[in-house]
Amino acid sequence: MGDCKKALVEASGNMEDAIVVLRKRGIASAAKKASRSTNEGSVASYIHAGGKIGVLVEVNCESDFVAKTEDFKELLHDISMHIAAADPKYVRREDVTEADFDREKEIYRAQAAQTGKPANVVEKIVEGKMAKFYEEVCLLDQPFIKEQSQTVGQLIATKIGKLGENITVRRFARFKVGDDQWTIATTKIAAEGEEQQQ
């Protein structure tokens, strides 16, 4: 409450601006905690009505105490439901390998070339598509399905601010009945001291 009041003051009474202030503070606060190891947490799931789409996600935090809070459970639920709907392919942009990135670029280039437009226009189209690439396929960069004005990363940053611990999405899986493909994504960014496995 104190934070909200201060934010409103900073935003000269404008509610929307105050929300932006709080979010920036949340992000700053989250950034300070970003190097802290997250070895606790929970696994959550979301099955889309009818059982045709299912998601499994592991979200980590620093203590088992926080993992058991209603806030953390709400975050788990929101993230898993978001993954079911928005179908990300990676946890964060740092997980996109150079090979993946180049492959996507080539696909867009081939598509754009088919329009028959000049080479420099084709390049601009490709650039435009790649600029959107991360927010289309990286969970943390995707607009949060329940509130498109913030990304999933910002949603998490707000919870970090509220719960006082670093929170990281470790991995997720998404299955859709009948699809030959499935998604399994795990993040390569190691918190300090944490072992990394592919």
Added chain:
Amino acid sequence: MGDCKKALVEASGNMEDAIVVLRKRGIASAAKKASRSTNEGSVASYIHAGGKIGVLVEVNCESDFVAKTEDFKELLHDISMHIAAADPKYVRREDVTEADFDREKEIYRAQAAQTGKPANVVEKIVEGKMAKFYEEVCLLDQPFIKEQSQTVGQLIATKIGKLGENITVRRFARFKVGDDQWTIATTKIAAEGEEQQQ
């Protein structure tokens, strides 16, 4: 009920033998259906108490009608709970590549060699371990956690007999909080007409 009566007659009134008769019939019935495409089904999940272990599994059948039956849902629940507890690494033994198999064999050989026993004894130890390998790591060969006298494969065969459609486990994922490893297993065996992707 008719099937049960016939089985008891065939087993000369012995209940345990009758169960074996029914299971064999179930397996025979399942085998007849094994080539039928399974393009419908459901995704289910199981979160172990405390949220430290989570499982996602896709089980296919032939029709959406069967996918919505209580029997099918019960099977989904049993399989996902089983995977959480028994931690299989593959769906079926055909999914174990020659490389995987050889690697396991080498690990057992190295362990057995450390006992200092003679080479022929070491080989026998390794053979014994590999004979058990499939039932330890392949879902369909594992003893069903709720009833160890039958394998998960037999559990499914019984449901195939009951529901009258082919039923296949397509893939599963298992996460455990804090583990660097995770399991994702998908089966390579294609039903007739079904496309295969790795």
